[in-house]
Each structure stands twice: as C-alpha cells, then as structure tokens.
Amino acid sequence: MSDGDFAAFLEMGGYALYVWGALGMCGVAAFWEAVMLAHRRRRVLDDLRADLWPAPAPERGHGASDIPS
Amino acid sequence: MTPAVSSIAAPEASPRPRWSRRMSPQCCYVAAGRCMPWLWAAAALAATAGLAIGLAIAPDDATQGDGYRIVFFHAPAAMVSMLLYAMLAACALGALVRSTRMPALLVRAVAPTGALMAFLALWTGALWARATRGVWWAWDAGFVAGALSFALCLGVLALHATLDEPRRRDRAAALLAVMGGVGVATTVNLPWGASLHGGATFDAPLSLTGSHAWGLASMGVAFAAWSIAAVLHRLRSIVLERENGAEWVRHLPELAR
Numbered sequence: 001m002s003d004g005d006f007a008a009f010l011e012m013g014g015y016a017l018y019v020w021g022a023l024g025m026c027g028v029a030a031f032w033e034a035v036m037l038a039h040r041r042r043r044v045l046d047d048l049r050a051d052l053w054p055a056p057a058p059e060r061g062h063g064a065s066d067i068p069s
Numbered sequence: 070m071t072p073a074v075s076s077i078a079a080p081e082a083s084p085r086p087r088w089s090r091r092m093s094p095q096c097c098y099v100a101a102g103r104c105m106p107w108l109w110a111a112a113a114l115a116a117t118a119g120l121a122i123g124l125a126i127a128p129d130d131a132t133q134g135d136g137y138r139i140v141f142f143h144a145p146a147a148m149v150s151m152l153l154y155a156m157l158a159a160c161a162l163g164a165l166v167r168s169t170r171m172p173a174l175l176v177r178a179v180a181p182t183g184a185l186m187a188f189l190a191l192w193t194g195a196l197w198a199r200a201t202r203g204v205w206w207a208w209d210a211g212f213v214a215g216a217l218s219f220a221l222c223l224g225v226l227a228l229h230a231t232l233d234e235p236r237r238r239d240r241a242a243a244l245l246a247v248m249g250g251v252g253v254a255t256t257v258n259l260p261w262g263a264s265l266h267g268g269a270t271f272d273a274p275l276s277l278t279g280s281h282a283w284g285l286a287s288m289g290v291a292f293a294a295w296s297i298a299a300v301l302h303r304l305r306s307i308v309l310e311r312e313n314g315a316e317w318v319r320h321l322p323e324l325a326r
Contacts, residue, residue, distance in 0.1 A: 009125070013135035018200040019124070022142040022193040029185055033299055036181075040306045048313055048324055 092171050094308045095317045101301035108298035112291050119287030127280040136200040137275055141284050143193035145292035147211065150186035151257065153296060154218040157183055157225070158250030161243035173239035174311060176246055177229060178304035182296050184222035191215045209266050214256040221249035235311075 012019045123141030130137040157179045163172035194212060195205045206212060225242045232238035277285060312318050 012138070013129060015134065015136035015138070015200055018136055018196040019138045021196050022139045023120075023124075025192050026142050026146070026189055029189055030295065033182065033185055037299060037302045037306075040303065044306050044309045044313075045323060048309060048318065051313065052319060052324065 092169050094170060094174070094312050095315075097171055098305055098308045101305050105298050105301050108294045108301070112294035112298060115287045115291035115294060119284055119291050122280055122284035123288060127284050130275055133201060133275070136197070139193055139197040139200070140275065140277075141288045143190065143197055144285060145289045146186050146193060147190035147215065148289065149292045149296050150183060150190045150215065150218055151253075152293070153179055153183035153186055153300075154222070154250065154253055157222065157246050158253075161225075161246035161250070164239060164243040165247065170311070173243060174304060174307045175300075176225065176239075176243055178300045178307055180222045180225045180246075181303065182299045184219055184226075186292070186296060187215050187219035187222060191219060207266070210256055210259050211266050214253055217249070217253050217256055221246065221253065224249070 010016060010020075119141060123138055127138075129135045157176060160172045160175040160179060163169075164176060191212070194215065198207055199205050225246050228245050229238045229242040232241055275281075309318060318324070
C-alpha cells in the first residue's frame, strides 16, 4: 500500500469526519466502560478485604514515649 | 409394592442443581466469571474482522460512497441497544413478579451498558444523518427510540440511587424500566414512515450483500459479545456489593491476600 492509498483511505471519500467520528466514539466508549468496570470491581474487592481483615488499630509507641509529659 | 423412596429422596438426590439454586447470586457469580473470558475474546476477534471488512475490504456504496460505512457502527449499536432495553425490561418484570434476587441486580447491571449503546446509536445516527441529509436529528422512530432508551436507562439508575431501602429502590427502578419499556416498544413500532427512519433517509437503499453482510454480522457479534461481557462483569461487582456478608463471599479466591 503506497502513501497515496493510505491518504485516500484516511480521507474516506470525503466522509472522514463522519466515519472516523463514529469509530472514534465507539473506541472511547469501550475504553471508558472498561475503565469503569475495572474501577468498580477493584473498589468492591478492596472494601471486602477491609471488612475481612480490618487494619490493626494504630499502636501507640511503647510506653507512649511520643507524648510530651 | 412399589418403592416410594424416589419421591421422598428426589429433592436431595437430584444430580443437577435446582433452578432456584442455579439462580442464586453465588451460582450466577461463578457462571458469569466462567463466561467472561470467552465473550471478551469473541468481541475482540469479531471487532478485528468487522473493522477490516467494514472499513477496508467492503466496496463503497453506489449512492453514498464511503459515507455508508457508518452502518458498520450504527446498525450494531442500535440493534444491541434495543436488545439491551428489552433485557432490562424483562429483568425488571421478573424482579416485580418473582421474589428471587437476581433479576433486580441484573436490572442495574444492564442499565449502564444499555445507556452507552443507546448513546452510540444516537451519536453514529446523528453523524450519518448529517452526512446524508444534512441534519443532526430527525423526529423519526429510530432517533426517538434511541433517546427514550438512553434517558430511561439513566433514569432507572438515578431513581435507584435516590432511595435508601433496598427492596423499595429495586421495585421503583424495576417499575420505571417496565413502564418505559411500553414507551420504547410503542415508539419503535409506530408507523411514522415507511421504515425506522421515515423512509426518506436515503435516495437509494443500501445493497448489503456479500462482504457487507459479513462485516455487519461481525460487528454485530462484536457489539453483542462486548455488551454481554460488560453486563456480566458489572453483575459480579453488584453481587459482591449486595452479598458482602455472605459466607461464600469470604472464601472467594480473589479475596485471598
């Protein structure tokens, strides 16, 4: 495929804006949905892990030496 | 004397899980997880083939030149969005008449993808109408049904989010989905013109044969497989959100540290 062919392909017979606009929005939508799905799953798994293994309460240093007396 | 044991032991000895058990959140979570990789792969393969055929291999149209290639995005998105809305309404009806838990969860799993597909159908439809007729919008059955299902999918989610009590919010969202389904079904079937787009859309109808048909079929499979995979993925998250205290959830391998 020569450069001229590729340029003609991109031009889409004058309909470049419409054809590539349709493809582009479908790509953006798919990407966005995948990101939202992964985000939701990560969030629910993190919440469940936090419920199952609560983080230990922050320990006071031995003898509370950091509290000025 | 014939032994009467079978009728007594039947429920326990049944080799296959009963329907109500298979519709349990746990079974749905596991089954959805098994289906998803195949659906993602099918979507990727079909999209690759469909894009190659639709954008490069299929010859241009006698009347619309290369502009007709929007059909490879518009027709699958529009068809899948209508199917998703039908699925949303069917699940909502199931949630209203049966007491099983899954239909109400499915309603919320379908709605976001339904809205997304309706948006894509509207976006590509607007581009196509602009390219062929010089307008971004027309009051025909296709545009109105797309706008209705887009708004209703978002409305179902918004209504669900405004209420606090789980059973009430599920019922309210399901009611809106079913009532809206009457509107969408009516709109699609209204005789507003000779066809979905008023009959005046094109100077000459597209001739979709040979490579066109293969391209359309591939893109249809791609959109459908993607949508089902997305719905199942979201359903798994929703099941975990709803079942967060259940014993089976605690033992999920994906929760192990």
